Structures are given as structure tokens and as C-alpha cells.
Amino acid sequence: KQEVTQIPAALSVPEGENLVLNCSFTDSAIYNLQWFRQDPGKGLTSLLLIQSSQREQTSGRLNASLDKSSGRSTLYIAASQPGDSATYLCAVRRDFHNFNKFYFGSGTKLNVKP
Amino acid sequence: DAGVTQSPTHLIKTRGQQVTLRCSPKSGHDTVSWYQQALGQGPQFIFQYYEEEERQRGNFPDRFSGHQFPNYSSELNVNALLLGDSALYLCASSLTAGNQPQHFGDGTRLSIL
Numbered sequence: 001k002q003e004v005t006q007i008p009a010a011l012s013v014p015e016g017e018n019l020v021l022n023c024s025f026t027d028s029a030i031y032n033l034q035w036f037r038q039d040p041g042k043g044l045t046s047l048l049l050i051q052s053s054q055r056e057q058t059s060g061r062l063n064a065s066l067d068k069s070s071g072r073s074t075l076y077i078a079a080s081q082p083g084d085s086a087t088y089l090c091a092v093r094r095d096f097h098n099f100n101k102f103y104f105g106s107g108t109k110l111n112v113k114p
Numbered sequence: 115d116a117g118v119t120q121s122p123t124h125l126i127k128t129r130g131q132q133v134t135l136r137c138s139p140k141s142g143h144d145t146v147s148w149y150q151q152a153l154g155q156g157p158q159f160i161f162q163y164y165e166e167e168e169r170q171r172g173n174f175p176d177r178f179s180g181h182q183f184p185n186y187s188s189e190l191n192v193n194a195l196l197l198g199d200s201a202l203y204l205c206a207s208s209l210t211a212g213n214q215p216q217h218f219g220d221g222t223r224l225s226i227l
Contacts, residue, residue: 043204044218051213089156101170104156
């Protein structure tokens with residue numbers, strides 16, 4: 001069974017800092033990995049999707065890396081802003097025949113202080 | 115282009131009752147998945163529908179059932195509600211093709227009294 005762990009559970013940083021969120025998974029036979037952002041009481045907003053054959057993806061100030069062999073992914077946020085405050089979730093997809101069954105971590109709650 | 119829409123946004127029920135939640139997928143998407151998210155936890159996969167059939171199921175009892183309609187919209191039904199069913203229920207849609215991202219709705223907040 002795939003287990004996904006996110007460390008730390010919560011993080012508080014001053015505005016402008018660069019930061020890294022970590023995601024680890026127990027089974028390296030994944031199809032892809034997706035990072036999401038969730039604002040309080042809201043649904044999930046997709047940030048980045050990394051295919052199993054890729055090493056990283058970038059979107060604006062966000063960069064996600066994937067090391068499948070070690071079962072790790074990181075989400076790097078550059079020059080953090082108060083608007084980045086949210087919970088960040090990673091989810092791994094086991095394989096294509098599981099369609100869209102994702103295994104989620106419990107998230108990292110980020111607070112960026114002005 | 116409307117994204118994933120869910121209704122209702124909030125719902126309060128009592129133990130033993132039954133509830134139906136609804137989801138309209140993003141335009142062009144044919145696959146719908148349902149997730150349960152307890153407070154402070156990540157979403158847990160309930161099941162997935164494609165071509166009006168349940169294709170995958172997570173570790174949830176038979177009290178949880180669903181349906182997908184020809185227009186790809188979907189319903190989640192929960193019978194004999196328990197206090198532990200209180201959660202945010204999320205619907206996600208995507209294209210069947212394996213490398214496509216999921217898109218989520220804002221969820222239905224279900225409270226059981």
C-alpha cells in the first residue's frame with residue numbers, strides 16, 4: 001500500500017524567504033506526482049504535475065522535483081509572499097490502470113508572515 | 115469554461131440519515147473521482163467513475179455508493195450516516211488519458227449531528 005508523508009506538518013516563514021516542502025512515498029512505482037494548494041474550506045488547486053519520467057517542473061516561483069528511486073519530491077517556493085499561505089498537498093498516482101486514484105499526504109500548512 | 119462544480123456547499127444531517135452529493139465535471143472531462151477529507155488530513159480516495167461504471171474503489175464500506183450519468187456528472191450517496199462521516203467531500207475530474215492532471219471542485223462540507 002502506498003504511504004505518502006509530508007514534512008513538516010506546518011511551517012511559518014517571513015515574507016521573501018525561499019522555502020522547500022518535502023513529500024516522500026513508500027512505493028516508487030508511481031505514474032506521476034501532483035502538487036496541490038488548498039485554501040481553508042476550499043477545494044484543491046493543481047500547482048504542478050510531474051510525470052514519472054521527469055525530474056522537475058517549474059511554474060513561476062514554484063519548482064517541483066522528483067526522485068522516484070528514493071521516493072521523494074520537493075516543492076521549492078521562491079521569494080515567498082503572504083498570498084502563498086495555504087496548505088500544500090502532494091499526491092502520487094500508482095499506475096495508469098488505476099486511472100486517477102491518487103494517494104495524498106496530510107499536507108504542509110504554510111504561513112508566510114508580512 | 116466552468117471548472118468542477120459541486121452541490122450543495124454545506125449540509126447538515128443526523129445519524130442514520132442518507133445523503134446525496136452532486137458533481138459536474140470540468141467541460142470535456144470524462145472521469146470523476148470522489149474523495150473524503152477529514153479535518154487536518156489529506157483526501158482519501160472513495161471511488162472513481164468512468165463510462166458510467168465504478169472503476170476503482172478505496173477502503174470505504176458499501177454505505178458509500180455512486181453513480182455517473184451519460185453527461186459525465188456524478189452523485190455520491192452515503193447511507194446510514196455515522197458521526198465519523200463528517201468531512202469535506204471532494205470531487206475531481208480528468209480525462210482518462212493517464213498523464214492528465216486532476217481538477218477539483220470546492221467540495222461539500224457534510225456535518226453529522
